């Protein structure tokens with residue numbers, strides 16, 4: 001490993017610690033719901049894409065589960081039909097920035113990456129998202145303030161399996177990572193795509209959900225959306 005790689009890794013680790021859940025983010029994050037109610041929420045980032053998001057929507061539909069999708073604005077423009085389908089089927093659509101750029105949120109001024117994605121989503125579903133998840137999970141204090149001023153709630157997580165990896169981690173392994181961490185109020189972060197990819201095949205996330213849902217129900221958990229879990233509005237004017 002050369003010096004440059006070592007330095008980049010060190011910056012990444014420092015950024016994750018300071019700016020991401022569970023400890024970072026300067027108090028703006030909602031990382032879980034009430035620990036007193038046996039409810040959990042599935043969240044899916046970095047889509048939409050085809051056929052991966054469609055496969056996941058099929059799976060959720062068969063299981064009767066509603067989830068929250070944090071969508072990348074550019075991908076929403078590529079696949080408005082998928083976003084419309086998710087919305088029509090009762091899932092919640094949140095904002096995951098326009099281009100999934102980590103840099104945009106680090107800049108001291110700006111906000112187009114937030115506004116443009118909201119515009120793209122509003123064009124499709126006719127509602128303005130009020131939930132935001134920062135790309136890479138990195139949230140600076142000034143980005144937090146920009147989001148607050150615009151009326152967004154910032155949604156983190158307390159469970160984050162390795163389903164973002166390429167090639168895909170097998171579902172059995174994802175399930176084994178998730179199960180021991182599930183608690184009342186948990187927010188599970190998974191991925192229905194890879195950001196800024198028009199077409200993406202992804203099967204293990206859907207397989208993991210298919211395995212987790214009956215287990216969660218046996219354990220007495222309700223599966224709800226983020227607005228239901230946190231008592232927050234999904235959309236605003």
Ligand SMILES: [Zn+2]
Nearest residue numbers: 045046135136
């Ligand atoms: Zn992401």
